[in-house]
Amino acid sequence: MKRVWASIGHWAGPLVVLLVAAGLRLWNLGNPHSLVFDETFYVKDAWTLWNNGYESTWGENPDPQFNAGVTDGFTKDPSYVVHPPLGKWLIALGMAAFGPANAFGWRVGVAVAGILIVLLVMLIAQKLFHSTALTMVAGGLMAIDGHAIVLSRVSLLDNFAALFTLTGFFFVLLDRRQNLPRLMAWIARRKAQAQNAEGPSWGPTLWNRPYLILAGLAFGLACGVKWSGLYFLAAFAVYVVVMDALDRRRAGLHFWLSAAALKQAPATFVLMVPIAAVTYLATWTGWILTSGGYYRDLVTTNPGLRWSGPLAWAPDWFQSLWAYHVSAYQFHVGLVTPHSYQANQLTWLLMIRPTSMYYQGASLGENGCDFDSCSSVITAIANPLIWWGGAAAVGYLVYRFVRYREWKVGIILMGMVAGYVPWLMYLNRTVFQFYGIIFEPYMILAITFVVGLILRTKDDYKRSTGIAILTVVGIVAVLLSIFFYPLWTGMQIPYWYWHIHMWLPSWI
Structure with a gap:
């Protein structure tokens, strides 16, 4: 009872x-x-x-x-x-x-x-x-x-941005609580396999981190509300890399810093950033699928603005969207009304x-x-x-x-x-x-x-x-x-x- x-x-x-x-x-x-x-x-x-x-x-x-x-x-x-x-x-x-x-x-x-x-x-x-x-x-x-x-x-808009950034924070916290035990378990298994020999100097690259993917998704949604969500994505991606390095040091790995920077950091980037970028782009679906949005046909109607060289493959709508973002960024940083x-x-x-x-x-x-x-x-x-x-x-x-x-x-x-x-x-x-x-x-x-x-x-x-x-x-x-x-x-x-x-x- x-x-x-x-x-x-x-x-x-x-x-x-x-x-x-x-x-x-x-x-x-x-x-x-x-x-x-x-x-x-x-x-x-x-x-x-x-x-x-x-x-x-x-x-x-x-x-x-x-x-x-x-x-x-x-x-x-x-x-x-x-x-x-x-x-x-x-x-x-x-x-x-x-x-x-x-x-x-x-x-x-x-x-x-x-x-x-x-x-x-x-x-x-x-x-x-x-x-x-x-x-x-x-x-x-x-x-x-x-x-x-x-x-x-x-x-x-700010309450929505706060909600999605806090959601991303929550998923990073869940990953933080999950990552160290997984790292220690991996090292323990390797030591047992080597009959108690010294553990690996670099440690694993941990790809099975679903909470990081969810965090990237949440931060991408935050960016889809206000661009200030990008600061959370950057800050917590760096946070995850730093904590990975400290976890490896606590686990006794010799090359903990280089392992975190050269092995785990690229994996963290792949887990968090692409999903955030795709999610952000998806929030513009209405603008992309219609033809009347501001700057929507900018490049189509102004062929001289079309990109050349290695980026020439990008579709016109994407180039127009980029031009729109450049204009909006200039507005934001220059707002002194x-x-x-x-x-x-x-x-x-x-x-x-x-x-x-x-x-x-x-x-x-x-x-x-x-x-x-x-x-x-x-x-x-x-x-x-x-x-x-x-x-x-x-x-x-x-x-x-x-x-x-x-x-x-x-x-x-x-x-x-x-x-x-x-x-x-x-x-x-x-x-x-x-x-x-x-x-x-x-x-x-x-x-x-x-x-x-x-x-x-x-x-x-x-x-x-x-x-x-x-x-x-x-x-x-x-x-x-x-x-x-x-x-x-x-x-x-x-x-x-x-x-x-x-x-x-x-x-x-």
């Missing part, structure tokens, strides 16, 4: 966390029933993708008509877009299921992605820490954080300038306002305790990695490196705080790691004190999420209530 109750507790707690995450993301999801922030691009692009197979233009000032339910105002003319199609296809699935005029329909895709992110964070935490309590801590923090909630309730809510990358971990995505004021008696003035807002302010606590935890993990070289710390920090560090190359580019959703799961895992250290301390007094402090902090985090929730969901609130949430002048 005890085992039965233990099994129920093992699943019931995380299930409750998942239900809370779903409720916070799905409740009143159709409010406001209007395109907010960059939904004006992605939602309308999604619907034209569904109908034409490529992103198309709309008539002049289409948003009011779209908000009113007139969703057929698009043309056959292609629209110039700078993000790959997959995220918009996923938005379109919700629109097709619930109707394009239904705000719930055009947001449900990102909401589902946000719920799955919470699930993945818990699965990863369980694999890393082997503790139901820590699994619930990780999932609970992700479930109630406002930054994650807002990005799950506004139909942008000022925006009132742009946030320098160096300030992201401090949450200096969260992104306001929607604001509508009302006077007494207007739109149901019962106060002198009211506000309906959607602002991607994270729960301050969770976000700032996560930033502090990441800083501690950096220190701990330098001192102890723990692999669990290293893999969490690699997620931060892949999600945050590349943005530091583009300090002059216009960027926003909400891009941080792609690395937020690793901030949550960093917090969970620190909590685990407190819970595992052998000193009873320190442990009980730590549990008491963590309990208080957890209650405060929940109360803060309740306090901020109206600002994450577009609820109409008194103006003064909105204003008391503006803790920093830069938040206004």
